[in-house]
Amino acid sequence: MRLRRVGRHRTAAVGALLALLMLAGCGSGSGSDEATSSDAGAAAPPMADRGAGEPAQGGSGTATDTRVDQRSIIYTGSLEIKVDDVEAKAREAVSAATRAGGFVGGDQRRSAAADAVAELQLRVPADRFYPVVEELARLGSQQRRQIDTQDVTEETIDLDARIATQRARVDSARRLLAQADSISDLISLENELGRREADLASLEAKKRRLGDLTALSTITVTLVGPNASTTEDEDQLGFLVGLSGGWKVFLASMTVLVTVLGAVLPWLLVFGVPLGLLWWWHRRRRRGRDTGPALVAPVGAPPPSGLAVPGEVSGAPPVPGARSAP
Structure with a gap:
């Protein structure tokens, strides 16, 4: 009886221990589930707070950021504007660029009264590009406008990755150079380090160039006078347009001809006049030799052989009553 009771007590104890283990397992599972749910709840607010313009991330990889301010x-841009006073409007265009925080990258002008032309290359910050374009368009009568954009985001990201990789390669080459034991290894490592540093410098120069182009936009503005020909005038056809173009070509040709004549005239005066006088004197001297005194045959001398006497015909019979020469 006692053994049966002991066995029963042991069986009850084992069952209670198993029940406790099962309860502990359930508690740990629920705790892990609560922790997972709490972690998911903590991670959910950032996804909810994410802006509409920021792309979501998928399981396959991170999508490209499409926000304009992150690209x-x-x-x-290029503008062609017809104005009344080219010089005054050119100063206003330069002032507009400097007020926006930019500067003048190029300035070419041709002053010819109403036919004057000024071509300015303005560099302005990218965020002030469109306001400056609108301000320049109000300087006069806009004849032409062209705006181009180039997205170099992918190229910039690629350059950043290549620069980071190349810097790591340069650092590894420097470490190997510090550990070189022989002269041959030292020379080869120095050459390799120089090549890697040159590649890194080239990549960094490209990155600076892209940074300059993206930070400062370029606006080419052409200011033409009231009588200057514009792009629209060049596209027109007709008799008057052809006549005007021909007249301009004629004036340009005459200008070139007069310029060449002015360049050649000093040479003609220094060398041409003496040579002309020498040629004239030599020609006159030759004429004097050719017009010398004529030779006169003596009276009674027989005529030269082969010459017929006046009044006679070679081989003809004498004329009756004609008197021969003594």
Whole structure:
């Protein structure tokens, strides 16, 4: 009886221990589930707070950021404006660029009264590109406008990755150079280090160039006078347009001809006049030799052989009553 009771007590104890282990397992599982759910709840708010313009991330990889303020874009524009006073409007265009925080990259002008032309290359910050373009368009009558954009975001990211990789290669080459034991290894490592540093410098120069183009936009503005020909005038056809073009070509040709004549005239005066006088004197001297005194035959001398006497015909009979020469 006692053994049966002991066995029963042992069986009850084992069952209680198993029940406790099962309860502990359930508690740990629920705790892990709660921790997972709490972690998911903690991670959910950033996804909810993410802006509409920021792309979501998928399981296959991170999508490219499509926000404009996070992209590298090169803006270039060109304007052709007809104005009354080219010089005054050119100063206003330069002032507009400097007020926007930019500068003048190029300045070419041709002053010819109403036919004057000024071509300015302005560099302005990218965020002030469109306001400056609108301000320049109000300087006069806009004849032409062209705006181009180039997205270099992918190229910039690629350059950043290549620069980081190349810097790591340069650092590894420097470490190997410090551990070189022989002269041959030292020379080869120095050459390799120089090549890697040159590649790194080239990549960094490209990155600076892209950074300059994206930070400062380029605006080419052409200011023409009231009588200057514009792009629209060049596209027109007709008799008057052809006549005007021909007259301009004629004036340009005459200008070239007069310029050449002015360049040649000093040479003609220094060398041409003496040579002309020498040629004239030599020609006159030759004429004097050719017009010398004529020879006169003596009276009674027989005529030269082969010459017929006046009044006679070679081989003809004498005329009756004609008197021969004594």
